[in-house]
Amino acid sequence: MRYPDLRLTDMILPDSLRSRLHRVLGEQRQQASLREHGLVPRRKLLLVGPPGSGKTMTASALAGELHLPLFTIVLDGLITKFMGETAGKLRLVFDAMQATRGVYFFDEFDAIGARRGERQDVGEIRRVLNSFLQFLEQDDSHSLIIAATNHPELLDRALFRRFDDVIEYAVPDRPIIEALLRARLDRFDTRGLAWNEAISQAERLSQAEITRAADDAAKTIILRGGADHLGSAHRRSEGTPAGFAV
Template sequence: MATAEQLKALVRSYAEGDQAQFLSVAMQVAAHAARQGHARLAQELRSLVDQVKSRGEMAPRRLEPPTPLAQPRGELSGLLSVSYPDTRLNEMVLQPAVRERLERVLREQQQAHKLREHGLRPRHRMLLVGPPGSGKTMTAAALAGETQLPLFTILLDGLITRFMGETAAKLRLVFDAIRSTRGVYLFDEFDAIGGHRSASNDVGEIRRVLNSFLQFLEQDQSDSLIIAATNHPELLDHALFRRFDDVVEYNTPSGELATRTILAKLGSFSSEDLDWKLLSKAVKGLSYAELARACNDAIKEAILDDKSSVTTQSLLRAFDERRSTRRS
């Protein structure tokens, strides 16, 4: 029979989607069984491994998403919305420093058992800051997709109330869910609850809410990923920044990142005749989301005009429209 270490190695390699390691450990189990006199079991295991190898390399099995809170009940139904994104990090055009930090979070999450064996915890509390449309919300979806966890978005209109003490009580329910059901929990527009406690328009309730959040975050020992995102980091209370494992700053794309974003969105509708010198000037200040929508607009125009690619002029018009939409 398999040793305890072999059983643990099998589970770990399965959880990490490492098929080569899984089959290697299975062969070790077969060899161990043979040494223990279980010749028939050893032969059956070897035959099963040979059958898998003969079919060629298979894609890692995608685990079915967990569903404990697929339909949040009671008060939670007004505090959380749930989805199961299939977004991946490699689908995003990111600054190298941002990508490196996100990949580090994923690596720690995917190999958390190694860290825990040494009394350490993986990164699981992140603050994302940057302008609208720069990829913060998509990052939460990508982390959920990569870890195959549900994405729970906290509904601020259900969380924040005008009754004294009620918001903090609801916040406790959210952190109870974070502890009981592993997932990626997104606090979008975080400045709504994380604003300065010394703000001139504060009547005391925001201080209680923020103090409660800080306390819950400090006490959190869950396996969930907690992500807070804001377009206005200058509004956040300074005490928040040191409570997060990572503070990741996003910017609007420029130069090569803008070019890569446009090419990725145009896909087969891209053209070698595009004037990148003109386009690089026109995209200045536009977010990733605005670039994506502008590219979609240009593609629609090409389709309706029965063209196989977009033109520089159609992209310039789309960029201008996105900029004017923002002003209005």
């Protein structure tokens, strides 16, 4: 459990996504007035999107904004050989939601999915997801429940319906790439940076990879003892995230 100090303003997000998250925050912050009128704030979210697109960061930022503790639960780690035990562990988590208001982040739903092939144990996975669904449906705590996956196709349609919001993340487009780079490099003199080229080189990389590449470039500048200009970007031959030539 931890209290993140991240904020939504620390994230680079398309406007549509940002406003959906602000909507969640608004409803959470005004939940007393909503409840007075018999309304329930949005509090069960499913975040869907490719690796490195900011799902985990979003859970942190929402907890940070609401000054709530963040609890991360990896469903895969809850699975034991015996279904009864798994359900018991899940129950403990859902009990905690009633006792302690917080952000409960179920990460790596896909990890369960990935085990399908490995163990040929579709039945067990289905049972775990079903019991998760039941708990999710019954839950009327004031906690925020956030689940994340990058394999929506592995999840049951029934599961999507149990969430108040399904929020989709995508690989960044050019304006988002540029904003990510500028956010990481704004303390440096980037007058020499060929932005268009850098952005083109970063296309198809994830937000996480772009952030790392920008940080590498920043480190290079610092290690050079204040060299103050960034050149164009290039992709490393390994095919992993780019470094920016400086």
